[in-house]
Amino acid sequence: MSLDEAAMKPHDRLSAHLAGDMESVNALIRERMASEHAPRIPEVTAHLVEAGGKRLRPLLTLAAARLCGYGGPYHVHLAATVEFIHTATLLHDDVVDESKQRRGRPTANLLWDNKSSVLVGDYLFSRSFQLMVETGSLRVLDILANASATIAEGEVLQLTAAQDLATDEGVYLKVVRGKTAALFSAATEVGGVIAEAPEDQVRALYTYGDALGIAFQIVDDLLDYGGATETIGKNVGDDFRERKLTLPVIKAVAQASEEERAFWRRVIEKGDQREGDLEQAMALMARHGAMEAARADALGWAARAKAALAALPDHPLRAMLSDLADFVVARVS
Amino acid sequence: MSLDEAAMKPHDRLSAHLAGDMESVNALIRERMASEHAPRIPEVTAHLVEAGGKRLRPLLTLAAARLCGYGGPYHVHLAATVEFIHTATLLHDDVVDESKQRRGRPTANLLWDNKSSVLVGDYLFSRSFQLMVETGSLRVLDILANASATIAEGEVLQLTAAQDLATDEGVYLKVVRGKTAALFSAATEVGGVIAEAPEDQVRALYTYGDALGIAFQIVDDLLDYGGATETIGKNVGDDFRERKLTLPVIKAVAQASEEERAFWRRVIEKGDQREGDLEQAMALMARHGAMEAARADALGWAARAKAALAALPDHPLRAMLSDLADFVVARVS
Numbered sequence: 001m002s003l004d005e006a007a008m009k010p011h012d013r014l015s016a017h018l019a020g021d022m023e024s025v026n027a028l029i030r031e032r033m034a035s036e037h038a039p040r041i042p043e044v045t046a047h048l049v050e051a052g053g054k055r056l057r058p059l060l061t062l063a064a065a066r067l068c069g070y071g072g073p074y075h076v077h078l079a080a081t082v083e084f085i086h087t088a089t090l091l092h093d094d095v096v097d098e099s100k101q102r103r104g105r106p107t108a109n110l111l112w113d114n115k116s117s118v119l120v121g122d123y124l125f126s127r128s129f130q131l132m133v134e135t136g137s138l139r140v141l142d143i144l145a146n147a148s149a150t151i152a153e154g155e156v157l158q159l160t161a162a163q164d165l166a167t168d169e170g171v172y173l174k175v176v177r178g179k180t181a182a183l184f185s186a187a188t189e190v191g192g193v194i195a196e197a198p199e200d201q202v203r204a205l206y207t208y209g210d211a212l213g214i215a216f217q218i219v220d221d222l223l224d225y226g227g228a229t230e231t232i233g234k235n236v237g238d239d240f241r242e243r244k245l246t247l248p249v250i251k252a253v254a255q256a257s258e259e260e261r262a263f264w265r266r267v268i269e270k271g272d273q274r275e276g277d278l279e280q281a282m283a284l285m286a287r288h289g290a291m292e293a294a295r296a297d298a299l300g301w302a303a304r305a306k307a308a309l310a311a312l313p314d315h316p317l318r319a320m321l322s323d324l325a326d327f328v329v330a331r332v333s
Numbered sequence: 334m335s336l337d338e339a340a341m342k343p344h345d346r347l348s349a350h351l352a353g354d355m356e357s358v359n360a361l362i363r364e365r366m367a368s369e370h371a372p373r374i375p376e377v378t379a380h381l382v383e384a385g386g387k388r389l390r391p392l393l394t395l396a397a398a399r400l401c402g403y404g405g406p407y408h409v410h411l412a413a414t415v416e417f418i419h420t421a422t423l424l425h426d427d428v429v430d431e432s433k434q435r436r437g438r439p440t441a442n443l444l445w446d447n448k449s450s451v452l453v454g455d456y457l458f459s460r461s462f463q464l465m466v467e468t469g470s471l472r473v474l475d476i477l478a479n480a481s482a483t484i485a486e487g488e489v490l491q492l493t494a495a496q497d498l499a500t501d502e503g504v505y506l507k508v509v510r511g512k513t514a515a516l517f518s519a520a521t522e523v524g525g526v527i528a529e530a531p532e533d534q535v536r537a538l539y540t541y542g543d544a545l546g547i548a549f550q551i552v553d554d555l556l557d558y559g560g561a562t563e564t565i566g567k568n569v570g571d572d573f574r575e576r577k578l579t580l581p582v583i584k585a586v587a588q589a590s591e592e593e594r595a596f597w598r599r600v601i602e603k604g605d606q607r608e609g610d611l612e613q614a615m616a617l618m619a620r621h622g623a624m625e626a627a628r629a630d631a632l633g634w635a636a637r638a639k640a641a642l643a644a645l646p647d648h649p650l651r652a653m654l655s656d657l658a659d660f661v662v663a664r665v666s
Binding site: 035037038039040041092095096114115116118119120122123125126127129130133136138141142144145146148149151152153155156157159160171174 | 368370371372373374425428429447448449451452453455456458459460462463466469471474475477478479481482484485486488489490492493504507
């Protein structure tokens, strides 16, 4: 690794190392998001796909496949599959959350309408489905079908768990797996499967993706109560205003006094939020060390992700994946 | 066939003939719509799945497989798959169309909310995907992936074509294939594929489903301008109020005088609809024989569906499928 490379973020190093593959992925994405008859589809998709997203999930698939010595063409299909599923999920999420901004830009549901977001999301799901069928691997299809079901179930669970103070860390983990970790772990696992890697390596890739995804989401939850708008593209307190039971809140609620519980019931369950409530919520989380404890959990998951990599071949990509796990939690360390 | 059976509608005869298989399908549907963690999912799904729908699509799959001599278990999986895809599509459609009634009952988006309809629809798509992977047939997966893409593309196309007088019969056919025929043809085709029927029979099953679906949709369009609410579960003129370019309207617009075009532009493109406009639209369609011409098209598609059946084995199910094609168009004959 050159000195220049060493100074780059792990994500950028992955991008540089996999630049050729990533170009093929981008070409495939552009080709498959086209629709001869319904120009609304590429319009809406381009808005999201070309919004400068980090392409983290397709990079994970490419890295996993290459790390396991894959030399065929289908890791590109799988990387595009994973990005399409992710984009489709974002489109539907923004409808469900009534979001107005994503990655610092207006959301598709705001620029077009909810109808377009729902239907173009469905279209991208079906396109991702076609791409994975092209790999001819039933095992890959099985993994992605199960990931899709976990994602959808997690989203519905989040819908009902939001606003419910009875949500505990077990439910939280299920929601997070659906929201983030299921696609991360499917992304890494299918990379190993398409490379026909030994079973212990495939399992290790699954574990890495799962733990990385959970760490990633906990960090996201933490930043919502402390990150600056420009770094995360959303406003501090968005989760609070949407009455989401994120990890720091769950930890604070678990230790709340009777008076504090009354506060949480009012702002989260009843949704009766007033001036100063966000600050009060943050003070309660600080009082019970909820932010600290959530941070420790994130570090634990990152450590688990790194430990899983030991089963994989020694390779520059393995080092980058390890650094990536550190980097994800460095935002809150 | 007994006299009693002869008096039954073809759809009921199919149900009776395939009752054992259909029981297995219903059991599988109930099993797979369950969700341990998100009770909202079976609630919403049961509302639709148990609303007394005709189960026409799963019956087509079962009939196609049995007609081709299938003796294995996977036609049941495929029939459940097709019903899940259909139900998911209905959930998303009702959000997109802002519908308040479906099969004479309030829609899920009205009883719960749009969020639940979007996410439970996604969940059912992913469950259908798991079911089809279980068949282990890549060809079946390919057919259903392509059908999903056609469905989604057709829905987006309908969204943009809906208020555009330039929509011609070619675009209409693409919308109808997406809306109805793609799932009908996939339903029959996968039945033949799972039975490992010869290629000409698989093609015939595809053609039958495609033509039946198109006939079905044209009849639906016609009934919207003339059926009674109690038979179709929606109100006369719903399509008109939603400014949909259905076949009779397209035919009337194609023959419109300048003055008539101004009327269509106002009511369909601008959406400026007043008292008496529905009656005026129906008078214009009558003047140009648009209803008659659309009816003739529907009869033509039904005839094509029946003709395709000639390639299939002589079997009581084949006769029922033939009668079904007649029955679909009998509603407007």
